[in-house]
Amino acid sequence: AKDLIYTGRYVDATEAREMGLVDRVVGADEVHARAVEWAGQFATGPAVALAAAKAAIDGGLDGDLDSGLRLEGQVFAGLFTTEDQKTGMRSFVENGPGKAVFDGK
Incomplete structure (x- = not known):
């Protein structure tokens, strides 16, 4: 990260993939279709669980490990009261x- 920040050098798609800056590389003519395809998995996914995962990740970034694990446990436990949890398990x-x-409930 420091190399890119300090030098401002250009990183092409292949190098960005090798560095872990991007998950995949597609051709310019595929970008929109692949983005829609990728987002589609979340549009029909477990919205409550995804929101909980986001909260745990974002909330745990600035704290220590114990605080992060405690937060993760809290949001995870809260998911067991949702309809989506029952749907998923069934x-x-x-x-x-x-x-x-x-259903996102």
């Missing part, structure tokens, strides 16, 4: 992983 048992359809 779908997992009946249909296997990755097949649940969530």
Whole structure:
């Protein structure tokens, strides 16, 4: 990071991928379609769990490990009262992983 910040040098897509700055590289003609495809998995995913994960990650960035683990435990425990948790568990048992359809509740 310091190298890029201090020098301001250009990083092409391949190098950005190698450095871990991006998750994938696609051609310019594929960007929109791939972005829509990528976002689609979240649009139909477990909205409450995704929000909880975001809160745990963002909230744990500035604290110590114990505080971060405590926050993670709190948000995780809160998910067990949601309809999505019940939907996800039922779908997992009946249909296997990755097949649940969530309502965001």
